[in-house]
Amino acid sequence: MExxxxxxxxxxxxxxxxxxxxxxxxxIQQMKLYVFNPGEHxxxxxxKPEMFYFYVKxxxxxxxxxxxxxxxxxxxxxxxxxxxxxxxxxDMPNICNLQALTRVTCVGIxxxxxxxxxxxxxxxxxxxxxxxxxxxxxxxxISAVNQKFPLENRLAxxxxxxxxxxxxxxxxxSEIHTNNLTELADLLGSSYxxxxxxxxxxxDKGIVTKNNREIAIxxxxxxxxxxxxxxx
Amino acid sequence: MExxxxxxxxxxxxxxxxxxxxxxxxxIQQMKLYVFNPGEHxxxxxxKPEMFYFYVKxxxxxxxxxxxxxxxxxxxxxxxxxxxxxxxxxDMPNICNLQALTRVTCVGIxxxxxxxxxxxxxxxxxxxxxxxxxxxxxxxxISAVNQKFPLENRLAxxxxxxxxxxxxxxxxxSEIHTNNLTELADLLGSSYxxxxxxxxxxxDKGIVTKNNREIAIxxxxxxxxxxxxxxx
DNA sequence: TATAAACTAGGACATATGTCCTAATGGCAA
DNA sequence: TTGCCATTAGGACATATGTCCTAGTTTATA
Numbered sequence: 001m002e003x004x005x006x007x008x009x010x011x012x013x014x015x016x017x018x019x020x021x022x023x024x025x026x027x028i029q030q031m032k033l034y035v036f037n038p039g040e041h042x043x044x045x046x047x048k049p050e051m052f053y054f055y056v057k058x059x060x061x062x063x064x065x066x067x068x069x070x071x072x073x074x075x076x077x078x079x080x081x082x083x084x085x086x087x088x089x090x091d092m093p094n095i096c097n098l099q100a101l102t103r104v105t106c107v108g109i110x111x112x113x114x115x116x117x118x119x120x121x122x123x124x125x126x127x128x129x130x131x132x133x134x135x136x137x138x139x140x141x142i143s144a145v146n147q148k149f150p151l152e153n154r155l156a157x158x159x160x161x162x163x164x165x166x167x168x169x170x171x172x173x174s175e176i177h178t179n180n181l182t183e184l185a186d187l188l189g190s191s192y193x194x195x196x197x198x199x200x201x202x203x204d205k206g207i208v209t210k211n212n213r214e215i216a217i218x219x220x221x222x223x224x225x226x227x228x229x230x231x232x
Numbered sequence: 233m234e235x236x237x238x239x240x241x242x243x244x245x246x247x248x249x250x251x252x253x254x255x256x257x258x259x260i261q262q263m264k265l266y267v268f269n270p271g272e273h274x275x276x277x278x279x280k281p282e283m284f285y286f287y288v289k290x291x292x293x294x295x296x297x298x299x300x301x302x303x304x305x306x307x308x309x310x311x312x313x314x315x316x317x318x319x320x321x322x323d324m325p326n327i328c329n330l331q332a333l334t335r336v337t338c339v340g341i342x343x344x345x346x347x348x349x350x351x352x353x354x355x356x357x358x359x360x361x362x363x364x365x366x367x368x369x370x371x372x373x374i375s376a377v378n379q380k381f382p383l384e385n386r387l388a389x390x391x392x393x394x395x396x397x398x399x400x401x402x403x404x405x406s407e408i409h410t411n412n413l414t415e416l417a418d419l420l421g422s423s424y425x426x427x428x429x430x431x432x433x434x435x436d437k438g439i440v441t442k443n444n445r446e447i448a449i450x451x452x453x454x455x456x457x458x459x460x461x462x463x464x
Numbered sequence: 465t466a467t468a469a470a471c472t473a474g475g476a477c478a479t480a481t482g483t484c485c486t487a488a489t490g491g492c493a494a
Numbered sequence: 495t496t497g498c499c500a501t502t503a504g505g506a507c508a509t510a511t512g513t514c515c516t517a518g519t520t521t522a523t524a
Contacts, residue, residue, distance in 0.1 A: 064376045067462070068385075072376040089358050090365040095372050118358075125357035126321050126350070132364035133322040139368065140327050143375035144296045144304040147421055150480060153300075180501065189379055194481050196503060212490080213501090230299065382510060412471065426511050428473060444520080445471090 001040055004033035010107055013056040017080035019107075022123045027109065034108045036060075036100040043083060043098035052084035052114040058104030062096045063186075073186040074139060076101075082131045088115055101179070145230055146189035151198050154188050156226035159208070163217055180213075233272055236265040242339055245288040249312035251339075254355045259341065266340045268292075268332040275315060275330040284316035284346040290336030294328045295418075305418040306371060308333075314363045320347055333411070377462055378421035383430050386420050388458035391440070395449055412445075 010031050014020035020028065034053065036042050042060060043049070055077055062074040074096060077083075087094060088111065118124045145154060178184045185195040199215070202208045207219045207226075217223055242263050246252035252260065266285065268274050274292060275281070287309055294306040306328060309315075319326060320343065350356045377386060410416040417427040431447070434440045439451045439458075449455055 064372065066376060066380050068381065070380045072380055074372065085361070086365045086368050088365070089362040090369070092365075092369060095369045119354060122351060122354050122357060125354055125361060128361050129317070129357060129364060130321040132361060132368060133318045133320070133324075136318050136364060136368045136371065137322070137324060137327045139372065139375075140296065140306065143371075143379065144298060147375065147379055148298050148302045148304055149300065152480090182501085190480095191482060192502090193483075193504085197481085200504075384510090414471080422510095423512055424472090425474085425513075429511085432474075 001037070002035045004035065006033065009033055013105070013107055014054065017054070017056060019054050019080070019127075022121070022127055024117065024121070027113070027117050030113060031107050031109045034106045036104045036106070038100055038102055040100050041097060042100060042104065042106065043094050043096065045094045045097050047094055049084050049087045049094050049111050051108045052088065052111050053082070053106035053108045055079055055081035055083050055104070055106050058100060058102045060098055060100045060102075060104050062098050064096050071186070072189070075142065076187070082128065084111060084114070085128045085131050086135075087111075088118070088128065149230055151188060151190045151194055152201070153226055153230055154190075155195070155198050155202070156207075156223050157230040158184075158188060159215065159217060160220075160223055160227040233269070234267045236267065238265065241265055245337070245339055246286060249286070249288060251286050251312070251359075254353070254359055256349065256353070259345070259349050262345065263339050263341045266338045268336040268338070270332055270334055272332050272336075273329060274332060274336065274338065275326050275328065277326045277329050279326055281316050281319045281326050281343050283340045284320065284343050285314070285338035285340045287311055287313035287315050287336070287338050290332060290334045292330055292332045292334075292336050294330050296328050303418070304421065307374065308419070314360065316343060316346070317360045317363050318367075319343075320350070320360065381462055383420060383422045383426055384433070385458055385462055386422075387427070387430050387434070388439075388455050389462040390416075390420060391447065391449060392452075392455055392459040 007029065010028060010033060011020060013033075014023065014028060014031075034042075034051070036058075042053070045065065056079045058079070060077045062077060064072045064074065066072065077098065083098060083106065114124075118128065145157075178187060181195055181199075182192045185192045188195065199208070199210060202223075203210060205219075205222065207217070207222045209216045209218055239261065242260060242265060243252060245265075246255065246260060246263075266274075266283070268290075274285070277297065288311045290311070292309045294309060296304045296306065298304065309330065315330060315338065346356075350360065377389075410419060413427055413431075414424045417424045420427065431440070431442060434455075435442060437451075437454065439449070439454045441448045441450055
């Protein structure tokens, strides 16, 4: 992790996502850029949070490690995000891990400072409320779906969601948006083995074809039949 | 649902849980008591939230209904709780249903009014942030456990958590804290059938005995072995 | 007290999903 | 180019869990 104090860049990032207009200038002066390399942890669970971040660049994953060695991928982070809002007023250790997948840039400030500032900055507090509400809503949805729909439906829904109009005629090609199938399996709350099994069944049913690292949807109707109504 | 305008009782409830000191008197004057009977819905998902509540009495359940007809029980509510914090600043429809299990009393006010008031009441905003943070943390934990541990472990953990020192010598008796096994199965994110199967296996292993509607733990060691470390 | 409704118990079976392996393949670095 | 590592592919098997039923018990209520 590297720390930069280039205040122009801090300003630029905070402005880009509308954070700057909420924060007092005096506070912005105290903020620094925190740059994390792929694989580095931005937040570790069970530790006391010390930094609060405005997440402005790169991709990372939020996950929990359970004591049986399994992990649960909660979601991916892409800018803009807020890191540290969950714990800021409830004084508890971090619940999740946040690990950089690409090079990630955050604008950071100590938890005490942001807490102090928030106490008299209602716009900041409202921003926190909004962020927390959205996090809760999306996590609620994701985990309900993971718990109550079989992988077949979740995968169909996922493919339908990330597919883009392809070049080759009617065929719709979907790049997987994750680095590899293991990561996709994690994202979908399943195992690599079961994911490949399910992909194979899609192939057998003529729903998709797959070559190399690309899945092409060849029967959108069937796919949507399986994906139907997962996300109400 | 019945509405009462008895301002003394409003005051009493808000004071009891420390809400009164956060709210301006003018606002308290506008609040009413909303009393729900068992089975009635306090909040319905997909509807636009109109009321914001301080939940001050009774037991209810928070659940999601999915489009395949299944439901996911997220948690139970017992006072004090805040209802409507998730949606207040993010302008989205309710994500969950909230259904009264007993007679439930809430102190309510319209969403517009609380939103307007919150904009200039930072203590209220901080309360909302705290409530949201705790909700997110607890739901995160619950759903990770539900997704990654088999029912055997979750049930063991649950029994260990709710058991109380019993009257009969070493035996520890646990009243189930839910109305019936169906409800407990829902709470644990499983089916009634699988719950009874798991209870039977506990009986066969000599971990518990069960008569009528009471489960008695007779081998705490074994139970804790199964429950171990679910909640880190 | 009698009778219905709610609840408990568990068999039989199907399915979703995990674990463990082994082989094949592709991409990248020496 | 060669060889290694990451990734993909899939067999074999075990387990967790769901669905559908039917029967026995308890509880509530008329």
